[in-house]
Amino acid sequence: MLVAENLVKTFPGVRALDGATLTLQPGTVHALLGENGAGKSTLVKLLTGVYRPDGGRITLDGGELHLGGPLDAQRAGIGVVHQERNLIPAFSVAENIVLHHLPGRAGWLDRARMRAEARRCLDLLEVDLDPDTPVARLSVAQGQLVEIAKALSLDNKVLLLDEPTASLTGDEADRLYTVVRRLRDSGHAVVLVSHKLEEVFAVADTVTVLRDGRSVAEAEPLAGFTQGQIVDLMVGRAFASIELAERTVGEQAPPALRLDGVSTALGHRDVSLAVRPGEILGLYGLVGAGRSELAKAVLGLERITAGTVEVHGEPARIRNVGEALRRHRIGYVTEDRKDEGLFLEQPVTRNIAVTVWRRLARAGLVPDRRERALAETYVERLGIRVSSPRQLAGQLSGGNQQKVSLAKWLAADCDILIVDEPTVGIDVRTKAAFHELIAGLAAQGLALLLISSDLPEVVVLADRIAVMSDLRVVGELDNDHDYPRMSQQIIRLVHAETHVEGRVSAA
Amino acid sequence: MPLWANPRVGLVVLLVLLVALFSTIRPAFLDTRLTLTPLQSDISVYLVIGLAQMSVLSLGHMNMAVGRMAATSAFAMGLVHHTLGAGLLVSLFTGLVVGAGLGALAGLIISRTGVNSFVVTLAMDFALVGLITILYTGVVDGVAFPTMPAGMEALRFDTFADYCAGEICGPRIPLVAPFALAAALLTGLLFRWSRVGREILMTGSSPRAAELSGIPTRGRVVQAHALSGLLAALAGFLLAANNGAFSAGIGDGFLLPSFLAPVLGGTLLAGGAVSVLGTVLGATLTQVIYKGLNLLQFQLDRLQLYIGLVLLAALSLDRARHVLAGRREAAP
Structure with missing residues (x-):
C-alpha cells in the first residue's frame, strides 16, 4: 500500500501542494482529479522522485520512501507515464520502451530480446507498430502509446498515468483501459489523472480530489459521487452550466x-x-x-x-x-499550441500581434504602444491571466496559452x-469559457x-x-x-x- | 528585472575595471594617438563582423563563412577599382552587393534544402577559400591589389580632428567609426522595431509557429543571411581601410570574434533574441582586452591564452548572474 501523507511542495512564488494526501490500495484504479494548477502533476512527480517534497512523507507498505530521483521510484516499483513527452526521438520504439532495463549480453545489447520485450508490451495495448520505427516518425498519439508501453514493460506495483488519453482516440483509450483493468485485477494499483470525467467514471474505483494543493476528497469510493458533484468539489462552487449565444445561420448566404x-x-x-x-x-x-x-x-x-x-x-x-x-x-488555431501555436520564448504581446504587424506598422516600423494596446484588448476580452503583457507565453498555464493562441486570429479579424x-x-472551467467564446464568434457571423x-x-x-x-x-x-x-x-x-x-x- | 541582472551592465562594469587596470599599469593606454584612436578603428571592424553573425544568430543559425564573405567582397571592391577605375563609393557599393548576394545564396540553400546552416556556410567557406586564391592569382598575380580607390588613405589615417571648420576641429575619432555606428543603429532599428526584423526573430523562436502564423519564413531566412553577408562585406571594407589594401587575407581572423561579440552581449545561440547594444559592448570588451594585453607586451601566444581565460571568466560570470536573477525573479 502506497501512502502519501500531507505532502507539501513549494516552488519559488507558488505553493503547489499544501497538505495533499493520497492513499493507494493494491487492486484498485484510483482517480486523481482537480483543475489545472490544483497540484495533480506535482503530486505525481513527488511520487516518482522527479521532485522532493518540502513536507510530509511517502510510505510504501509501512516503510518510508526517500525518493532521491526517478531511478529510486523505479526500484521501488512505481511506474509513470508523465503528461509531457519523455521519449528519445532518434531511438527506435523498442529502444525507448526498454530504455531503463536494456537487455544485455556481456555488455552488448541483445537486440532480439529487446524487440521481443517491446513487442510484448505493444501487444498488451494491441498497438500495431514496428518496434524498429524511430520515435521521431510517430504521430503524437502513437508516441503516447509507446510511453504507456514503456511504463508497462517494468512490472510495477504502482502505475501512475498522467493524462494518458489526452491524444488518444476512443478506441485506443478503450484498449488502454482494458489493460488498466487487467492490471488492477492482478493486484496492481493504478493512479489515473484525467480531465475526461466520462472515462474516469468508467474505469476508476476510488477518487482523490485536489483543490489548490489540498486534498478535498481522500480515497473515497467513486460510486458515491455523480459527475456534477465531482466537478463541484474540483471547482469549489456549484458548477454553472454554460449559456451559449443565440445565433442564426445565414441559410441564403x-x-x-x-x-x-x-x-x-x-x-x-x-x-x-x-x-x-x-x-x-x-x-x-x-x-x-x-x-x-x-x-x-x-x-x-x-x-x-x-x-x-x-x-x-x-x-x-x-x-x-x-x-x-x-x-x-482564414485563420487556423492549431491543436499543437506548444510547437505550432505559440512562441514560448516570446512575450504575450508579440504572440498576439504577430498576425497583424502589417496593419500596426507605420512605414515598416511597429510602434510598441500600438502593439501593447492591441495585446491588452485581447488579454482583457478573453480573460487571459498574465502578470504583464510582456510575460513570456511559455510561463502561462495551458488554458491561458490556448487563449493567446486563439487571440492572434481574433486580432487578425478573420x-x-x-x-x-x-x-x-x-x-473544466476554462473549457466552458472556450465553448461560450466559440459560440459567440459564430454569433458574430x-x-x-x-x-x-x-x-x-x-x-x-x-x-x-x-x-x-x-x-x-x-x-x-x-x-x-x-x-x-x-x-x-x-x-x-x-x-x-x-x-x-x-x-x-x-x- | 533588477539592474545588475542586465547582461549589458556586467559588461560595462568589466570594461571600466579593465580600462582602469590597464591605464594604471601603462598610462600609455589612455594616449589618444597611440592607443585610443587605433582601438576605435579595431572596434569598428569587430563590431560590424559581430553584427554580421548576430543577424543570423537571430534565427538560431550560424554563418561560418563570415570571413570569406568579407574576403570575396573585398576582392570585388578591389576588382572594380583595379579594372574599371571605380571610385570609393562605387567600389564599396559593389562589395556590399556581392556580400549580400553571397549571404542570400547561403540563405536560399538553407531554406530550400533544409540543411543545417552550420553545414551550408562551412561548405561555402571552403569553396570561397579556394575561389579567393584563384581570383587573386588570376587577376593581380599576388595576394593583394596594388592600388586602392582615392579616399581609402584618409579612412586609414585621418580622424575627425584633421577636419576643421574655422577654429573648431572634430574629435580624434577615426573616419571608419561612423560606418560601424551607422551599421549598429540600422541593425538595431531593424530588429527592434521593423516588422521584417521581428518576423525574423519569430522565425528564430519557432519556425513552425512562424509558418503557421502567416510569416513567410523562407523569405525571412534569406533576408537575414543576406544582411549577414552585407555586414560581413562592410567589415571587410573597414579592415581593408585599416590595413591599407584589399588583400586575400581579409577575414582570416573574423570567425571567432564574430561569435564573441554578440554572445558576450547576451544574444542567444538558440535564436529569437538579439542585442545590438550587447554586441557593441562585447566587441569593445574583446578589443580593449586585446589592446591592453598587447600594451603590457604579452607575446602573441600568451595573449591568446589570456584573452581566452578572461572571456571564459566573463561568460561564467554572466551565467552565474543569469541564474541568480532567475532565482530572484521566481521568489515572491
Whole structure:
C-alpha cells in the first residue's frame, strides 16, 4: 500500500501542494482529479522522485520512501507515464520502451530480446507498430502509446498515468483501459489523472480530489459521487452550466468555405464540406482520421491533388498561411499550441500581434504602444491571466496559452476560423469559457470549422457534424444537441467504416 | 528585472575595471594617438563582423563563412577599382552587393534544402577559400591589389580632428567609426522595431509557429543571411581601410570574434533574441582586452591564452548572474 501523507511542495512564488494526501490500495484504479494548477502533476512527480517534497512523507507498505530521483521510484516499483513527452526521438520504439532495463549480453545489447520485450508490451495495448520505427516518425498519439508501453514493460506495483488519453482516440483509450483493468485485477494499483470525467467514471474505483494543493476528497469510493458533484468539489462552487449565444445561420448566404471533391497527396479522397457564415461545422473523427491534415491542406501546407476549395463562392488556390490570412481571411488555431501555436520564448504581446504587424506598422516600423494596446484588448476580452503583457507565453498555464493562441486570429479579424482541438488538456472551467467564446464568434457571423475528438464538445457546439474516418468524410449529420442520440449516431458512423476497412477480414 | 541582472551592465562594469587596470599599469593606454584612436578603428571592424553573425544568430543559425564573405567582397571592391577605375563609393557599393548576394545564396540553400546552416556556410567557406586564391592569382598575380580607390588613405589615417571648420576641429575619432555606428543603429532599428526584423526573430523562436502564423519564413531566412553577408562585406571594407589594401587575407581572423561579440552581449545561440547594444559592448570588451594585453607586451601566444581565460571568466560570470536573477525573479 502506497501512502502519501500531507505532502507539501513549494516552488519559488507558488505553493503547489499544501497538505495533499493520497492513499493507494493494491487492486484498485484510483482517480486523481482537480483543475489545472490544483497540484495533480506535482503530486505525481513527488511520487516518482522527479521532485522532493518540502513536507510530509511517502510510505510504501509501512516503510518510508526517500525518493532521491526517478531511478529510486523505479526500484521501488512505481511506474509513470508523465503528461509531457519523455521519449528519445532518434531511438527506435523498442529502444525507448526498454530504455531503463536494456537487455544485455556481456555488455552488448541483445537486440532480439529487446524487440521481443517491446513487442510484448505493444501487444498488451494491441498497438500495431514496428518496434524498429524511430520515435521521431510517430504521430503524437502513437508516441503516447509507446510511453504507456514503456511504463508497462517494468512490472510495477504502482502505475501512475498522467493524462494518458489526452491524444488518444476512443478506441485506443478503450484498449488502454482494458489493460488498466487487467492490471488492477492482478493486484496492481493504478493512479489515473484525467480531465475526461466520462472515462474516469468508467474505469476508476476510488477518487482523490485536489483543490489548490489540498486534498478535498481522500480515497473515497467513486460510486458515491455523480459527475456534477465531482466537478463541484474540483471547482469549489456549484458548477454553472454554460449559456451559449443565440445565433442564426445565414441559410441564403453562399458558403464561406467550401471543399468540393478534395483529394490530397496525403491520401484524402473526395472530401466535400461547406461552412456558412455564422455556422459551426463540427468535424469529428478519431486521431489519425486526417482532420488536421485536411485543414492544413486547405491552408496550402499539404498538396491538394484534385477537387476545388472555394472561399465566399470564389475558387481559391491557397499556398501558405500568409495568403490564407491576408487574401481570404482564414485563420487556423492549431491543436499543437506548444510547437505550432505559440512562441514560448516570446512575450504575450508579440504572440498576439504577430498576425497583424502589417496593419500596426507605420512605414515598416511597429510602434510598441500600438502593439501593447492591441495585446491588452485581447488579454482583457478573453480573460487571459498574465502578470504583464510582456510575460513570456511559455510561463502561462495551458488554458491561458490556448487563449493567446486563439487571440492572434481574433486580432487578425478573420471571417473563417478553423479551430483544431481547442480544449485538449484544459480544465473544466476554462473549457466552458472556450465553448461560450466559440459560440459567440459564430454569433458574430464567423464561419467556424471545429475539429474535435471530444464528442460532448462537438454535440454541444456544432450546428452540423461531419464525421471523418480514414481520410474520408463518412457522413454528415444535422445536430439536434440531444447527446445520447447524436453520440450514438456518430459512433456508429465511425465504427461502420472501421469494420469495412479492417476488422471483417480478420474475423 | 533588477539592474545588475542586465547582461549589458556586467559588461560595462568589466570594461571600466579593465580600462582602469590597464591605464594604471601603462598610462600609455589612455594616449589618444597611440592607443585610443587605433582601438576605435579595431572596434569598428569587430563590431560590424559581430553584427554580421548576430543577424543570423537571430534565427538560431550560424554563418561560418563570415570571413570569406568579407574576403570575396573585398576582392570585388578591389576588382572594380583595379579594372574599371571605380571610385570609393562605387567600389564599396559593389562589395556590399556581392556580400549580400553571397549571404542570400547561403540563405536560399538553407531554406530550400533544409540543411543545417552550420553545414551550408562551412561548405561555402571552403569553396570561397579556394575561389579567393584563384581570383587573386588570376587577376593581380599576388595576394593583394596594388592600388586602392582615392579616399581609402584618409579612412586609414585621418580622424575627425584633421577636419576643421574655422577654429573648431572634430574629435580624434577615426573616419571608419561612423560606418560601424551607422551599421549598429540600422541593425538595431531593424530588429527592434521593423516588422521584417521581428518576423525574423519569430522565425528564430519557432519556425513552425512562424509558418503557421502567416510569416513567410523562407523569405525571412534569406533576408537575414543576406544582411549577414552585407555586414560581413562592410567589415571587410573597414579592415581593408585599416590595413591599407584589399588583400586575400581579409577575414582570416573574423570567425571567432564574430561569435564573441554578440554572445558576450547576451544574444542567444538558440535564436529569437538579439542585442545590438550587447554586441557593441562585447566587441569593445574583446578589443580593449586585446589592446591592453598587447600594451603590457604579452607575446602573441600568451595573449591568446589570456584573452581566452578572461572571456571564459566573463561568460561564467554572466551565467552565474543569469541564474541568480532567475532565482530572484521566481521568489515572491
